[in-house]
Amino acid sequence: xxxxxxxxxxxxxxxxxxxxxxxxxxxxxxxxxxxxxxxxxxxxxxxxxxxxxxxxxxxxxxxxxxxxxxxxxxxxxxxxxxxxxxxxxxxxxxxxxxxxxxxxxxxxxxxxxxxxxxxxxxxxxxxxxxxxxxxxxxxxxxxxxxxxxxxxxxxxxxxxxxxxxxxxxxxxxxxxxxxxxxxxxxxxxxxxxxxxxxxxxxxxxxxxxxxxxxxxxxxxxxxxxxxxxxxxxxxxxxxxxxxxxxxxxxxxxxxxxxxxxxx
Ligand SMILES: NC(=O)c1ccc[n+]([C@@H]2O[C@H](COP(=O)([O-])OP(=O)(O)OC[C@H]3O[C@@H](n4cnc5c(N)ncnc54)[C@H](O)[C@@H]3O)[C@@H](O)[C@H]2O)c1
Numbered sequence: 001x002x003x004x005x006x007x008x009x010x011x012x013x014x015x016x017x018x019x020x021x022x023x024x025x026x027x028x029x030x031x032x033x034x035x036x037x038x039x040x041x042x043x044x045x046x047x048x049x050x051x052x053x054x055x056x057x058x059x060x061x062x063x064x065x066x067x068x069x070x071x072x073x074x075x076x077x078x079x080x081x082x083x084x085x086x087x088x089x090x091x092x093x094x095x096x097x098x099x100x101x102x103x104x105x106x107x108x109x110x111x112x113x114x115x116x117x118x119x120x121x122x123x124x125x126x127x128x129x130x131x132x133x134x135x136x137x138x139x140x141x142x143x144x145x146x147x148x149x150x151x152x153x154x155x156x157x158x159x160x161x162x163x164x165x166x167x168x169x170x171x172x173x174x175x176x177x178x179x180x181x182x183x184x185x186x187x188x189x190x191x192x193x194x195x196x197x198x199x200x201x202x203x204x205x206x207x208x209x210x211x212x213x214x215x216x217x218x219x220x221x222x223x224x225x226x227x228x229x230x231x232x233x234x235x236x237x238x239x240x241x242x243x244x245x246x247x248x249x250x251x252x253x254x255x256x257x258x259x260x261x262x263x
Contacts, residue, residue, distance in 0.1 A: 005031070007026075008034070009230060017186070019089070022222075023035060038060070038061050062089045068122045088138040092153055092194050093108040094149065105152045112160065127174070135179075143241070179241075185248075186222055187219070213247055
């Protein structure tokens with residue numbers, strides 16, 4: 001069992017989905033956690049009520065450096081300097097490029113990419129001072145390869161992957177690690193919003209089949225990898241873009257093994 005009793009971790013997007021599953025795991029490992037989000041689900045409220053000494057919430061839009069600064073001060077007052085960041089706040093969005101309104105492109109880039117930058121920038125001061133820290137960004141398999149109709153989302157997530165590599169390069173000598181997690185399709189409220197409607201059933205089946213394990217992922221499975229990267233168990237891991245994707249990015253599955261009678 002990973003112990004994180006000496007850690008203070010900010011989780012953006014902690015009100016829901018992958019961020020919330022991460023908070024649950026971090027709290028169980030003994031960390032003190034601050035969720036920065038524009039919304040919170042009942043699941044978050046239950047966690048915060050059950051662990052009032054370990055869980056803090058601040059309403060933060062990650063596009064606002066002013067809101068981030070105020071929230072960071074509150075974390076310092078309650079828990080002390082930040083040792084870990086999980087940048088999970090994000091939105092879906094895009095479409096084939098010729099039909100994407102400029103404002104929509106900008107919204108997705110601002111939240112997914114610039115928001116990640118602003119939060120990392122804010123917490124790095126604590127980490128540089130302590131010569132210690134772990135930053136985990138949440139990119140996507142769609143930040144590693146193209147995906148039909150992805151445009152703004154894919155561009156933002158590819159940006160997150162390379163921004164994270166740069167953090168690893170720039171701050172490694174100061175004892176600060178940075179890694180990107182690239183989830184496959186994970187069953188969260190975002191997933192439901194994009195793929196949940198009846199009209200998406202066929203596409204949903206095709207996407208599921210791209211995961212070589214033959215199923216979508218669970219938020220807790222992404223949270224497990226995030227927790228590993230925050231902990232000293234990954235003390236020599238930095239600059240990695242880690243797919244947590246059930247084999248989605250392993251390569252193409254064309255039905256040959258079925259033809260050969262292997263599965
Ligand atoms: N679910 C998937 O299949 C999947 C796959 C790959 C990557 N991801 C990424 O994982 C991360 C978490 O997504 P999720 O699936 O848990 O979705 P989710 O919608 O359940 O959670 C996203 C959270 O981000 C918050 N958020 C949105 N805009 C914000 C803003 N401006 N400021 C602060 N918070 C904001 C939302 O309120 C929400 O709580 C996202 O970055 C997403 O792109 C998800």
